[in-house]
Amino acid sequence: MQLDELDDLYREVILDHYRRSRNPQHLADAEVQADGNNPFCGDEVALQVKLNGRGVIQAMGRQGKGCAISQASASMLTEVLQGKTLQEAERLGRAFRRMMQGEPLQAQEREALGPLEALEGVRKFPIRIKCALLAWSILEEGVESYRRRQG
Amino acid sequence: MFDPRAIRKDFPILSRTVHGKPLVYLDNAATSQKPRQVVQALAECYESYNSNVHRGVHTLSMEATDRYEAARKKVAEFIHAPSDRQIIFTRNTTESINLVAHTWARERLGQGDEVLTTEMEHHSNLVPWQQVAAERGARLRFIPVTPEGTLDLSTLDSLLNERTRLVAAVHTSNVLGTINPIQELARRAHEAGALMLVDGAQSVPHMPVDVQALDCDFLAFSAHKMLGPTGIGVLYVKESVLEGMEPFLRGGEMVREVWYERATWNELPFRFEAGTPNFADAIALGAAVDYLNALGMDSVRQHEVEITRYALEAFRELEDVEVLGPRDGNLRGGLIAFSVSGAHPHDLGTFLDREGIALRTGHHCVMPLHRKLGLTASARASFYVYNVSEEVDTLVHGLKRALDYFTHAVRRAR
Numbered sequence: 001m002q003l004d005e006l007d008d009l010y011r012e013v014i015l016d017h018y019r020r021s022r023n024p025q026h027l028a029d030a031e032v033q034a035d036g037n038n039p040f041c042g043d044e045v046a047l048q049v050k051l052n053g054r055g056v057i058q059a060m061g062r063q064g065k066g067c068a069i070s071q072a073s074a075s076m077l078t079e080v081l082q083g084k085t086l087q088e089a090e091r092l093g094r095a096f097r098r099m100m101q102g103e104p105l106q107a108q109e110r111e112a113l114g115p116l117e118a119l120e121g122v123r124k125f126p127i128r129i130k131c132a133l134l135a136w137s138i139l140e141e142g143v144e145s146y147r148r149r150q151g
Numbered sequence: 152m153f154d155p156r157a158i159r160k161d162f163p164i165l166s167r168t169v170h171g172k173p174l175v176y177l178d179n180a181a182t183s184q185k186p187r188q189v190v191q192a193l194a195e196c197y198e199s200y201n202s203n204v205h206r207g208v209h210t211l212s213m214e215a216t217d218r219y220e221a222a223r224k225k226v227a228e229f230i231h232a233p234s235d236r237q238i239i240f241t242r243n244t245t246e247s248i249n250l251v252a253h254t255w256a257r258e259r260l261g262q263g264d265e266v267l268t269t270e271m272e273h274h275s276n277l278v279p280w281q282q283v284a285a286e287r288g289a290r291l292r293f294i295p296v297t298p299e300g301t302l303d304l305s306t307l308d309s310l311l312n313e314r315t316r317l318v319a320a321v322h323t324s325n326v327l328g329t330i331n332p333i334q335e336l337a338r339r340a341h342e343a344g345a346l347m348l349v350d351g352a353q354s355v356p357h358m359p360v361d362v363q364a365l366d367c368d369f370l371a372f373s374a375h376k377m378l379g380p381t382g383i384g385v386l387y388v389k390e391s392v393l394e395g396m397e398p399f400l401r402g403g404e405m406v407r408e409v410w411y412e413r414a415t416w417n418e419l420p421f422r423f424e425a426g427t428p429n430f431a432d433a434i435a436l437g438a439a440v441d442y443l444n445a446l447g448m449d450s451v452r453q454h455e456v457e458i459t460r461y462a463l464e465a466f467r468e469l470e471d472v473e474v475l476g477p478r479d480g481n482l483r484g485g486l487i488a489f490s491v492s493g494a495h496p497h498d499l500g501t502f503l504d505r506e507g508i509a510l511r512t513g514h515h516c517v518m519p520l521h522r523k524l525g526l527t528a529s530a531r532a533s534f535y536v537y538n539v540s541e542e543v544d545t546l547v548h549g550l551k552r553a554l555d556y557f558t559h560a561v562r563r564a565r
Contacts, residue, residue: 006505006556015557041497042505042514042527065527092401125501140546 008121009128010068017072017115022079027061032086034142038134042054043070045076047142049086057081057089062135069119069128074135076115086143093136100129153450159537161186161442172507175542180325180353180486180533181511182375185439185457186491189378192438196431205404205421219430222437223420226420229440230351230370231361232387236419239386240433244352245275247371247386248319250399250423251348252279255369259316262288267310267345268319270523271327274516276319276350294320296520298390300327300476304335311343318347322354324516326529327476328459328483330354337366346392352376355534356443357484358452368392377437378536383432386423393419400425451536455485458534462487462543469547471554475529486533488505488515491550493558502553508546 037044043066044047050059060078064071081089082090095109096116102123110117159165162184167174176184196218202211204219220235228234241247260266262339266280270293284291292310297304302320311318318340323330337347348369354360356377362370370387374380388396398405404552405425407415416422417543443451460480466472466489491499500512511531514521521527532546 006502009501010556019558037527040513042518042521044527067385068495069498071495128497128501131497 005127006057008107008126011118013115013118014068014072017075020069021062023060023062023075025061026045026063027059030059030061032139032142032146034138034145036134036138036141038066038070038130038132040130041067042133043067045070045074045138047074047135047139049081049139049142049146051086055085056131057084057086064135066134067128067131070134073116073132075120076119077135077139078088080112080114080116085086085148093140095134096136100132116118153446153454155349155454155537155539158186158446160483160541161188162537163187165537166366169507169509170505172505175506175508175545177532177534177538177542178509179535179538180376180515180531182381182533182536183356183378185378185380186442188442189380189435189438193380193431193435196434201431203427213259215430218434218437219428222433223495224302225363225437225440226385227387229444230355230362230387233363236490237387237390239388239420239423241371241384241386242377242382242429243373243384244350244371245279245384247384248276248348248350249279250386251369251371251388252283254281254396254399255346255392256283256317257287260284260287260289263314264289264316265292265312265314265345266290266317266319267292267294267315269302269321269331270295271300271302271324271517271520272319272321273325273350273352274518275352276321277519280319289316290314291362293475296327296523300324300329301482302336303330304332307339311339311345312448315343315345318345319350320505320506321350321352322349322360323357323484324476324517325353325486325522326515326531328486328488329476330358330482330484333365333367335368337368341366350445353484353486356453359448362389362523363389374436375422377436377439379440380432383429383436385436390419395422398425402426404428446536454536455534456480458538458540458543459483459485459487461540462532462534463544465543465547469550469554471558472550475524485535488528488529488531490526491554494554496528498557499530499550499553502556503546503549506545506549506552508549539552 022129027048027050030050032049036045045064048061062074062078119132122128164184200211200214202215206214223235223238229237297303346368349367351370351372355372368389374383394504402425405417405422407417471492472492477483496512513528
């Protein structure tokens with residue numbers, strides 16, 4: 001068994017988020033509500049984003065069912081985005097996507113990604129990259145639809 | 152004497168390694184491996200007599216035509232069809248079912264008519280009926296699945312009625328493994344004045360199937376799941392039904408005479424095979440049928456019953472594993488789908504791949520049934536003629552380690 005490569009995929013911090021999901025509570029009054037799935041594998045994620053008066057993310061909720069990668073990625077996302085604006089969240093999402101595509105990142109982008117950097121090992125398993133990106137795609141759609149409602 | 156160890160020697164792929172481990176191929180319900188005899192038949196066609204069939208008067212064309220039609224005859228005999236005129240070559244099971252949906256069903260279904268299918272169908276025996284039902288104003292109804300994973304036949308009295316035109320059911324479920332009582336379903340369908348279509352994708356490769364004994368009107372299956380090549384499938388249709396069916400695709404080969412304004416149709420089954428057919432793969436399917444016949448389909452079935460029973464017994468040791476479908480190995484085909492509490496099928500699949508084990512993970516193209524079972528996905532091990540009990544042991548050992556990895560072990564932080 002090549003546990004090393006597997007350990008790169010399933011870093012301890014990932015398994016920790018998978019076993020003990022952060023922010024599992026559903027926020028019914030959140031401004032951004034989004035859910036979606038990956039029809040290929042059936043993974044599901046629902047996200048809620050509660051903003052304060054200045055447009056800063058005050059709280060997030062997330063629920064879902066699926067593999068360790070998709071669920072840990074979603075759990076980490078809720079932790080990392082606390083205190084950020086939607087614009088900052090989107091910028092971070094783009095950096096995360098670039099990391100998953102193997103593009104170079106600036107040091108400050110890496111720092112901002114925090115625990116999400118642990119998901120870089122997923123790149124060695126191309127079929128699983130979609131799992132890591134699922135929550136981010138859902139968040140993007142949710143933010144877009146929130147902005148449309150705001151006009 | 153059925154000897155899987157001797158059989159393995161005919162399959163070069165089974166001696167390769169994956170991530171440094173011997174390949175344990177347990178994804179046969181998705182596609183089977185191919186013996187040398189099938190690969191050779193394909194190569195021989197292209198190297199020695201390749202030529203378009205049913206056209207030229209030259210030697211190669213006649214040789215190719217003879218082999219193509221010999222393959223059709225082999226397939227007819229394999230499923231005990233009364234005549235090879237009833238064997239239509241298609242691309243796969245899905246195309247076979249679509250052919251029936253686009254021809255017979257489109258002509259015969261009217262407003263308020265009903266198609267009765269089951270809650271355990273593969274998307275290929277569900278989505279075509281959704282489409283034609285919507286188009287014709289017909290209604291799709293479903294025979295429910297019991298908690299044991301069998302069809303609830305007590306509902307037939309209320310589900311079958313004078314509006315039922317077709318009963319479409321899977322022979323062996325690719326998720327539950329359940330072998331459905333097709334003979335009884337066909338009898339009940341006919342009593343109600345309906346026809347019977349059988350999805351044989353998971354049954355024809357694995358057990359003796361006799362279309363006359365089943366008394367089905369349509370049987371669809373694929374070559375690639377029965378040691379044959381990809382890209383070739385079969386539709387059997389009862390001759391009385393076939394006579395009244397309009398062609399599906401139109402063009403060359405399927406016509407008798409053509410004028411600028413109109414055309415008349417070729418005889419059966421050629422009117423359903425427009426254009427140059429996939430004769431090379433059909434001939435290789437013939438070689439796969441020869442191979443299975445030499446093993447004997449009763450022996451193939453017996454082997455799968457034994458290895459499935461062995462696996463079901465071994466799975467009992469695994470507390471967190473829940474097997475889907477009937478517990479009795481006699482009631483099921485050679486496949487076991489399961490869910491695991493604490494580990495997602497995709498994570499299991501990735502982990503086991505590192506051990507050289509090929510498993511299917513996901514919804515297996517059966518989303519509605521997974522939804523009904525409260526699952527988004529499951530893992531599935533499926534067996535064939537070359538699988539041995541040691542491979543089940545490897546799987547069980549791998550599953551134990553995977554469970555440990557995902558649920559129990561505390562590893563060093565990195």
